[in-house]
Amino acid sequence: MVKIEHLKISFADKTILKDISLSLKKGENLVILGKSGSGKSVLIKCLVGLIAPTEGSVMLFEKNIFDLGEDDLNLLRKKVGFLFQSAALYDSMTVRENLEFQLRYSKSLSEFEKGELVRSMLASVGLEESMDKMPSELSGGMQKRVGLARTLITSPEIVLYDEPTTGLDPFTSREISKLILEVQKKYNTASIIITHDVECAKSTANRILILKNGAFIAEGSFKELNESTDKEIQPFFNQ
Amino acid sequence: MIRGWRLFFEEITKITRFSLRFFRSVFKLPLDVNELFRQCYSIGYKSFPLVAITGFIMGLVLTIQSRPTLAEFGAESWLPAMVSVSIIREIGPVITALIFAGKVGSGIGAELASMKVTEQIEAMEVSGMNPFKYLVVTRIIATTLMLPILVIAADAIALYGGYMGVNLKANVNIHLFFSSVFDKLCFMDIFPALIKTVFFGFAIGLIGCFKGYHSGKGTQGVGESANYSVVFASLSVFIIDMMAVQITSLFL
Numbered sequence: 001m002v003k004i005e006h007l008k009i010s011f012a013d014k015t016i017l018k019d020i021s022l023s024l025k026k027g028e029n030l031v032i033l034g035k036s037g038s039g040k041s042v043l044i045k046c047l048v049g050l051i052a053p054t055e056g057s058v059m060l061f062e063k064n065i066f067d068l069g070e071d072d073l074n075l076l077r078k079k080v081g082f083l084f085q086s087a088a089l090y091d092s093m094t095v096r097e098n099l100e101f102q103l104r105y106s107k108s109l110s111e112f113e114k115g116e117l118v119r120s121m122l123a124s125v126g127l128e129e130s131m132d133k134m135p136s137e138l139s140g141g142m143q144k145r146v147g148l149a150r151t152l153i154t155s156p157e158i159v160l161y162d163e164p165t166t167g168l169d170p171f172t173s174r175e176i177s178k179l180i181l182e183v184q185k186k187y188n189t190a191s192i193i194i195t196h197d198v199e200c201a202k203s204t205a206n207r208i209l210i211l212k213n214g215a216f217i218a219e220g221s222f223k224e225l226n227e228s229t230d231k232e233i234q235p236f237f238n239q
Numbered sequence: 240m241i242r243g244w245r246l247f248f249e250e251i252t253k254i255t256r257f258s259l260r261f262f263r264s265v266f267k268l269p270l271d272v273n274e275l276f277r278q279c280y281s282i283g284y285k286s287f288p289l290v291a292i293t294g295f296i297m298g299l300v301l302t303i304q305s306r307p308t309l310a311e312f313g314a315e316s317w318l319p320a321m322v323s324v325s326i327i328r329e330i331g332p333v334i335t336a337l338i339f340a341g342k343v344g345s346g347i348g349a350e351l352a353s354m355k356v357t358e359q360i361e362a363m364e365v366s367g368m369n370p371f372k373y374l375v376v377t378r379i380i381a382t383t384l385m386l387p388i389l390v391i392a393a394d395a396i397a398l399y400g401g402y403m404g405v406n407l408k409a410n411v412n413i414h415l416f417f418s419s420v421f422d423k424l425c426f427m428d429i430f431p432a433l434i435k436t437v438f439f440g441f442a443i444g445l446i447g448c449f450k451g452y453h454s455g456k457g458t459q460g461v462g463e464s465a466n467y468s469v470v471f472a473s474l475s476v477f478i479i480d481m482m483a484v485q486i487t488s489l490f491l
Contacts, residue, residue, distance in 0.1 A: 048365045070369075077367035088362035090354075102366055105269065154366070 001026055001158055001190050002047065007056035009042055016042045018214045020056070024158070024190050029180070031193045031201040033236055034211035040194040041085070043211070044162050047192070048082055049073055060158070081156035081189075085163040087147035089135035095122065095146050096131045102153050121149040125179065141172035148179060152187065159183065161193040165200045177203040198237060202226075210236055257449045261379055264372050275377045282343050282378070283385030287392065293338050294393035297330060298322065298400025306408065315409075319416050320423035322401040327424060331394040332432050333480055336439040339386055340472035344447040347378055348468030351451025352461040360452070375448045382444030387436040427490065435483035442475040 002024035009017040016039045024030050034040045045051045047058060049065045057064050060076055068076065089098050099118040103109060109117065122128045125145040135143055144164065151159060164180065165173035177200050183189060184204075193204055201208055202222050210218040210225065210233060218225060218233050226237045302322050309315050351374060354360050363370035402416045447468040454464040 045361075050361055050364065074367040074369060077365055080365070082362070082365040084358050084362055086358055088358040090359050090362070091357070092350075101368075104271075104368070151366075 001061060002192070003057075003059040003062075004047070005057050005059075007043075007046065007058065008054045009039070009046060009051065010054045016214055017046075017053075020214075020216065022209060022216070024192060026157075026190050027184065027188050029184055029191045029193060029204050029206045031195060031205035031208045032211055033195060033198070033201050033208055035196055035236075038211045039214045040196075040211055041162055044082075044160050044192065044194045047160060048077060048080055078154055079157045081151035081154065081159040083144070083147050083151045083159065083161045083164055085166055087135075087140075087143040089143055089146055089150070091135050094132050094134055095127065095138070098135070098146060099150050099153050102150055117153060121153045122146070124152075125149045141168050141175065144168065144172075144176055145179065148176075148183070152183060155187065157189060159189050159191045161191060161195075163195055163197075164193060165195065165197045170199075173197065173200060174203070176200075180204045253453065254445070254449050257452070258445055260371060261376060261445065264369070264376050265380070267372070271373055271377055274373060275380055278377045278381035279385055282381045283388060286339060286342055286385070286389060289342060290335055290338060290389045290393045291396050293334060294331070294396035295400040295403075297334055297393075298326060298397030298402075299404045300400075301325060301330065301397075302401045302404025303407065306404075316419070318405055319401065319411075319419035322404075323398055323420040323424055324428060326397045326401070327394050328428050328432050329480075331397055332390050332436045332439065333476060335390045335393040336386060336436065336443065336476045337473055339382075339389065339440070340443045340476060341469055343382060344443045344468045344472035345465045347382075347444065347447030348451040348454075349461055349465035351375075351448060352454030352464035355452065355454045356456060356458075356461055371452075375452060378448055379441065379444035382447075383437055383440040386440030386443070387433055390433070390436045427487070431483060431487040431490075435479060438479045438483070439476050442479060443472040446472045446475060 002022070004020055004022050007017055007020040008015065020043065022030070032040055032043065042051055046053055047060070049058075049068075052066060058066065061079065063072075063076060065073060065076065089095075090101060093101060096118055099121060100114060103114045103117070106114070119128060119131070122131055125148055127142060127145055127149070130138060130142065130146070135146070138146065148164075161180065164176050168176065180191065180193065181204055184191060191204075193200070195201055205222055208218075208220060208222055208225055209216050212232065218228070218230065220228075225233055228234065228237075302318060305321060306315065306318060309318055309321065351360070354374070360370045360374070363373065398417070398420060401420075402411070402413060405411050405416060450464040450468040450471070454460040
């Protein structure tokens with residue numbers, strides 16, 4: 001579903017990502033674990049064409065996204081959900097409008113069906129009663145959950161999570177991790193989860209890639225990496 | 240010095256590309272009509288009170304200030320005509336556009352910049368929407384359509400203000416005042432003035448959207464976008480006005 005080959009990204013003289021390659025299979029949860037400033041967010045933004053690579057290719061559904069025109073890229077993006085670190089809710093719209101906005105140009109659904117879909121998506125993240133609230137009235141965890149509902153309302157085949165648990169208390173972090181797993185099971189989506197939170201990685205990952213200084217230094221399951229004696233890998237798990 | 244010129248030309252190139260993107264997008268369907276109406280309401284209707292107050296004061300003050308000079312030449316009867324020509328040809332469109340640039344230009348700049356900073360524009364982009372069309376195209380069309388309407392309203396209110404100003408020291412019937420106004424106005428006073436307001440509106444919307452859409456990071460970026468939007472939009476109003484006057488004078 002996703003294939004990145006020899007990806008390199010540089011800004012001015014600074015190289016952020018060096019020769020990154022990865023692939024993602026259907027139904028798989030891939031966690032990219034790395035410290036702040038290791039290039040995680042740049043990588044995930046490159047995956048949806050927000051940042052252009054200096055070298056290499058990004059294939060989504062077997063198409064190189066940087067060879068596509070604006071309209072084709074937008075069509076492809078509809079199959080990909082993206083949950084931002086800050087949730088990035090549209091702050092001039094209510095929760096309901098935030099979700100409805102994603103269905104704005106959908107011709108296959110009637111207005112009634114759109115309303116019902118919004119209601120059921122919000123119910124699935126436990127926020128049906130917050131439908132008419134503004135994003136500013138919600139807590140950080142609630143905003144993340146609305147962001148997740150907004151991401152999933154278009155039934156994406158791939159979901160990208162940018163630091164889904166950052167800034168949340170341990171209880172809410174666990175709730176979000178649980179939701180990520182539920183999404184994987186319920187919708188059979190493939191996910192890439194960018195995080196520095198080991199607990200989140202532990203509970204959500206089928207496979208983990210460790211990113212350090214713009215390059216992957218290790219790959220494996222949580223158990224394998226956690227038991228590793230490699231001095232470069234150990235600091236990520238002994239926090 | 241060289242760096243300053245380079246930055247200037249880079250900015251000109253960017254804004255030219257931005258406006259070309261606008262013209263490419265504006266004819267591409269579907270246009271978000273609901274959002275366009277919402278913007279017209281927010282940009283046009285909500286600016287009306289400010290524009291109305293400014294227009295009234297403009298007409299009143301211009302009349303009061305002009306009266307002594309005309310009285311010296313015994314030409315007080317020319318007051319309505321002089322005030323109307325000044326307002327409709329020049330002062331009405333320019334002052335209204337400046338007020339509009341201050342209110343709407345800065346508002347658009349700050350709104351889009353804060354959306355950019357909080358990743359809302361990126362969120363639209365990754366969900367396959369076209370944020371340029373939804374946010375930029377609708378706002379530029381709204382400013383282009385609404386400013387001429389606001390200028391017509393401001394001109395009418397300014398003329399009424401002029402009527403009140405005349406009546407502070409005389410007793411002139413409203414019919415007499417307005418017949419004196421329209422006697423001296425001709426097509427070439429009204430039409431070029433209205434046409435230039437279309438360009439004023441376009442420039443204000445374009446600059447506000449450009450500055451907001453390409454905002455720097457953080458709260459400083461939002462502040463700078465709002466600030467530059469007003470400064471450059473106001474400057475563009477004067478530049479367009481100067482060009483419009485030159486072009487109009489060719490036909491007079």
